[in-house]
Amino acid sequence: MDVHVVDHPLVSHKLTTLRDTETDSPTFRRLADELVTLLAYEATRGVRVRDVTVQTPVSPAHGVTLAHPKPLVVPILRAGLGMLDGMMRLLPTVEVGFLGMVRDEETLRASTYAERLPGDLSGRQCYILDPMLATGGTLAAAISFLVDRGADDITAICLLAAPEGCANLETGLAEVGVPVRVVTAAMDERLDENGYIVPGLGDAGDRLYGVA
Numbered sequence: 001m002d003v004h005v006v007d008h009p010l011v012s013h014k015l016t017t018l019r020d021t022e023t024d025s026p027t028f029r030r031l032a033d034e035l036v037t038l039l040a041y042e043a044t045r046g047v048r049v050r051d052v053t054v055q056t057p058v059s060p061a062h063g064v065t066l067a068h069p070k071p072l073v074v075p076i077l078r079a080g081l082g083m084l085d086g087m088m089r090l091l092p093t094v095e096v097g098f099l100g101m102v103r104d105e106e107t108l109r110a111s112t113y114a115e116r117l118p119g120d121l122s123g124r125q126c127y128i129l130d131p132m133l134a135t136g137g138t139l140a141a142a143i144s145f146l147v148d149r150g151a152d153d154i155t156a157i158c159l160l161a162a163p164e165g166c167a168n169l170e171t172g173l174a175e176v177g178v179p180v181r182v183v184t185a186a187m188d189e190r191l192d193e194n195g196y197i198v199p200g201l202g203d204a205g206d207r208l209y210g211v212a
């Protein structure tokens with residue numbers, strides 16, 4: 001698994017304000033949106049394109065356009081929805097699939113409660129949106145779901161990641177057998193006893209959607 005921490009002063013600046021407990025929900029949503037666009041720029045460095053020629057007012061010009069099949073963006077409900085607009089700003093023509101995952105508090109296993117995805121994902125570049133890579137359980141389950149549909153090119157975009165979650169994900173992915181890339185704004189210190197990222201930014205879903 002390849003983990004890419006985006007090292008850019010604007011990324012750090014926006015993330016610092018997101019972490020701040022004084023930041024209200026409207027500001028949090030706006031900054032998360034802007035941060036995702038910056039992360040998406042890095043995450044799509046390998047997006048597949050094909051050659052095209054256009055006519056400028058002066059002459060023909062060779063360039064590129066997104067290849068087919070178009071990439072698939074998959075926000076994980078609920079908090080991943082808050083990352084969708086920031087991603088679509090860069091890739092307005094891509095297809096969006098949805099995955100609802102819930103964690104059983106007794107077994108701690110993540111399961112799927114809703115999905116709206118194409119049946120065959122082979123040959124598609126898939127971008128999963130999940131703000132917090134904490135224990136890695138939800139992301140691992142989402143990746144397995146996509147791989148079961150044939151996906152073999154998966155990038156996860158996360159606002160924050162914890163070392164424990166990355167290690168768990170790496171172990172889980174060994175069984176899945178598909179290389180995965182994680183693009184994040186920061187690798188934080190650790191998880192606390194409740195599975196929250198430290199220092200983190202709290203519950204991303206609650207902060208996005210104004211739940212106190």
Ligand code: URA
Pocket residue numbers: 132134195196197198200201202203204205
């Ligand atoms: N999910 C969150 O929203 N925040 C964390 O710190 C961990 C998981």
